[in-house]
Amino acid sequence: MKSNFVKKAALASLCAGIALSPAAAPGIMNSTPDVKVSASAEMAHDPSRDVQKDGVGNPFNYGERNTPENGTDEEIRAINHKMSVQEVKYCMYKEIDEHWDLIRVRFGQDNREMVYALFCGLGSRESTLGGNGDGADLETAHSEGFGVSSAHAYGTMQTAVTAFKDCDPTFMKEDDVPEMYQYTLTHANFYDAVISNHMGIRKLMHFVRSAIVDYNLEGYQVVRAALKAFNTGWANYTGEDDGYYKNYPDEIIALARWYYEEGHLYDNEFSWTTDKRADEYRQGNPWDWWGDGVPSLAEISTAPAPVSPSPTQAVSPSPTAQPSEPAASPTVTPTSSPTVAPTVSPTSTGTPGKALLPGDVDENGRVDITDLTTLAIHLLDKTKISETAAKNADVDGDGNISLTDLATIRQYLSKKIDKLG
Numbered sequence: 001m002k003s004n005f006v007k008k009a010a011l012a013s014l015c016a017g018i019a020l021s022p023a024a025a026p027g028i029m030n031s032t033p034d035v036k037v038s039a040s041a042e043m044a045h046d047p048s049r050d051v052q053k054d055g056v057g058n059p060f061n062y063g064e065r066n067t068p069e070n071g072t073d074e075e076i077r078a079i080n081h082k083m084s085v086q087e088v089k090y091c092m093y094k095e096i097d098e099h100w101d102l103i104r105v106r107f108g109q110d111n112r113e114m115v116y117a118l119f120c121g122l123g124s125r126e127s128t129l130g131g132n133g134d135g136a137d138l139e140t141a142h143s144e145g146f147g148v149s150s151a152h153a154y155g156t157m158q159t160a161v162t163a164f165k166d167c168d169p170t171f172m173k174e175d176d177v178p179e180m181y182q183y184t185l186t187h188a189n190f191y192d193a194v195i196s197n198h199m200g201i202r203k204l205m206h207f208v209r210s211a212i213v214d215y216n217l218e219g220y221q222v223v224r225a226a227l228k229a230f231n232t233g234w235a236n237y238t239g240e241d242d243g244y245y246k247n248y249p250d251e252i253i254a255l256a257r258w259y260y261e262e263g264h265l266y267d268n269e270f271s272w273t274t275d276k277r278a279d280e281y282r283q284g285n286p287w288d289w290w291g292d293g294v295p296s297l298a299e300i301s302t303a304p305a306p307v308s309p310s311p312t313q314a315v316s317p318s319p320t321a322q323p324s325e326p327a328a329s330p331t332v333t334p335t336s337s338p339t340v341a342p343t344v345s346p347t348s349t350g351t352p353g354k355a356l357l358p359g360d361v362d363e364n365g366r367v368d369i370t371d372l373t374t375l376a377i378h379l380l381d382k383t384k385i386s387e388t389a390a391k392n393a394d395v396d397g398d399g400n401i402s403l404t405d406l407a408t409i410r411q412y413l414s415k416k417i418d419k420l421g
Contacts, residue, residue, distance in 0.1 A: 042086070042266065042267045042268070043266035043267070044056075044059040044060060044086060044090055044266065045057050045059045045090075045266070046059075051112060051113060052111070052112050052113065055093065055096070055097030055100065055112065056090065056093050056094075056097065056266075057097075058090070058093075058094045058097070059090060060087055060090050060091070060094075060369065061368045061369050061413065062090075062091055062094045062194055062369065063194070063368060063369070063370060064194065064195075065192050065194055065195060065370075066079065066080065066091065066136075066192050066193040066194040066195075066369075067079045067080065067188070067191070067192050067193070067373065068362075068370065068373065068374060068377070069188045070188070071188065071377065073187050073191055075377055076187075076188065076191045076192060077137045077191055078137075079193075079373050080135050080136040080137040080155075080191070080192075080193045081134055081135045081136075081137035082135055083130055083135030083136050083137075083193065084130070084135070084268055085129050085130050085131055085267075085268045085269070085270045086266070086267060086268045087130075087135070088123065088129050088130040088135060088136050088156050088193075089116075089120060089123075089129060089265070089266065090266075091136065091156070091193055091194060091197055092116075092119045092120070092123065092156060092157075092197050093116055093119075094194070094197075095194065095197045095198050095201055096112075096115060096116060096119060096201065097112075099179070099180060099201060100112065101300050102179045102180065102205065102300055103115060103201065103205070105295075105296050105298055105300060106205050106208045106209075106295055106296065106297070107208070107222075107223055107293070107295055108219075108222070108223075108293030108294045108295035108296060109223075109290070109291065109293050110293065111291075113260065113265060114256070114260060114290070114291075116259075116265050117256040117257065117259045117260035117265060118223075118252070118253065118256045119157070119201075119256075120255070120256060120259040120264075120265065121251075121252040121253060121254070121255035121256030121257075121258075121259065122157055122200075122227065122230070122252050122256075123156045123157055124252075124255045124259075124270060124271045124272055124273070124275075125248065125251055125252050125255065125273055126138075126156070126157055126158040127155070127156050127157070127158060128270055128271075128272045129156065129270040130156070130270070131270035131271075131272065135193075136155050136156045136193035136196070137193075138154065138155065138156075138158065139152075139153070139154045140152070140153050140154075140158060141153060146187065146190075147161045147167055147168060147185055147190075148168070149161075150162050150168070150171050150233075154190055154191055154196055155193055155196030155197065155200065156193065156196065156197060156200070157196065157197065157200035157230075158200075159196045159197075159199045159200035159203060160203070161185055161190065162174060162203075162233075163182075163199040163200065163202060163203040163206075164182065164183055164184060164185035164189065164190065164199060165182045165183065165184045165185065166184050166185050167185045172233060174202070174203060174206040176206060176209055177202050177205045177206050177209070179205070179300060180198070180201070180202040180205065181198075182199075182202065183195055183198070183199060200230075203230060204226050204227070204230055207225070207226035207227075207229035207230060207235045208222055208223070208226045208235075208295060208297075209297060210226075210229060210235040211225040211226050211229070211235040211295075212295065212297055213297070214235065214236070215235055215236045215237060217235070217237055218294070218295075219292060219293075219294070219295070220287040220290050220291075220292075221237055222295040223249075223290070223295065224237075224245065224249045224250070224253075224287060225237050225249075227248065227249035227252055228244070228245065228248060228249050231248055250282070250286050250287070251273055251274075251282075253286045253287055253289070253290060254278050254281040254282040254286045255271050255273075255275070255278055255281075257278070257281040257286065257289050258271055258275070258277060258278040258281055259271065261281070262277075356388065356391055356392055357392055358392055358395045358420035358421030359371055359392060359393075359395055359409050359412060359420040359421075360389075360392045361374045361375045361378070361385065361389050361392055361393045361409075362374045362389070363386065363388055363389055363392070367409070367412065367413070367420065368413070369413065371409060372406065372409055372410060372413060374389075375393050375401070375405065375406050375409065376406060378393070378401070379401070379402075379403065379406060393405055395408045395409060395412075395420045395421055396408060397421065408420065
């Protein structure tokens with residue numbers, strides 16, 4: 001029998017870097033000519049994509065959640081902890097792409113890759129994008145207990161509990177972004193990497209509105225103040241506090257430019273606060289690079305398309321203005337299918353009403369990253385799965401569910417093999 005330590009090590013090895021990490025495309029220049037991507041840079045998305053128009057296309061197959069809704073805090077955080085810097089970046093881009101129309105209008109910024117870079121700068125300022133080896137698994141201000149402090153935060157952007165619905169009623173409300181669903185504050189939602197990013201973006205949109213409506217700010221000062229508020233709770237501009245701006249929003253935009261100019265939007269490179277490699281981008285007014293777009297609260301003209309929620313999702317995305325209605329959506333149609341299309345046809349045997357699909361461990365009719373994590377948790381802790389799920393998990397057909405099956409599913413999601421079963 002293998003020890004639990006050996007099993008954990010094997011599971012970590014098998015789960016780490018999955019496409020989760022698709023094959024890299026070395027030597028291919030980025031689709032946008034003015035972004036300098038080094039010849040050795042790795043990008044997980046199809047390099048032929050028009051990123052400015054369509055986004056990166058969710059190459060890591062992230063769903064509406066990154067983790068099982070019924071997992072323990074430890075299980076959920078362990079999954080986030082294994083994420084590479086590249087995976088952390090693409091996890092943010094997935095949410096940016098889904099809400100692109102809203103973000104570009106509120107920021108007054110049509111260059112999608114500059115927005116990617118801004119969030120890389122924010123993630124670097126808050127968590128080094130997982131460069132310290134902890135992936136998206138970073139928690140702060142939690143010593144008083146779960147959700148007690150308004151500063152209690154988690155994830156790549158360090159999204160605070162105040163962003164969530166049903167947090168402490170004494171906290172200031174952030175319920176004025178009806179274009180994005182507001183998740184309820186639960187352990188499973190708060191600790192999920194995808195939901196944390198979603199709520200972090202939504203939080204910024206809330207403070208953009210505050211900067212415009214409450215403080216009459218214009219131009220880049222709107223985004224600058226929203227970033228300040230993300231950290232302090234107040235989007236006002238106070239010229240006498242320029243030192244604070246230098247250390248937070250201005251540092252974020254300098255780091256953002258480093259990612260953009262040095263070609264590190266899509267690889268495993270990361271930066272950090274006071275990183276000397278970004279010194280040249282801290283000179284003068286670092287926001288000159290951002291341009292002179294006009295942030296706006298204009299109504300989003302693109303009709304949102306409905307999204308089928310993941311079966312592990314706590315609630316279906318719907319505008320916060322109508323919390324009792326379960327339907328709704330991101331602000332734009334997703335640019336690609338969020339899952340890997342199955343390459344085998346379901347068979348008619350197995351549990352009544354459930355067709356077999358090799359690799360579909362969570363029985364949602366598709367094969368994606370959630371199946372890998374569900375199987376990993378089952379192998380580690382012997383959590384129960386159904387008869388159909390067990391048959392789907394046995395992708396090598398030897399009658400046993402083992403690390404070999406986990407490795408095979410990983411190869412499939414990484415596109416190293418083209419079929420299962």
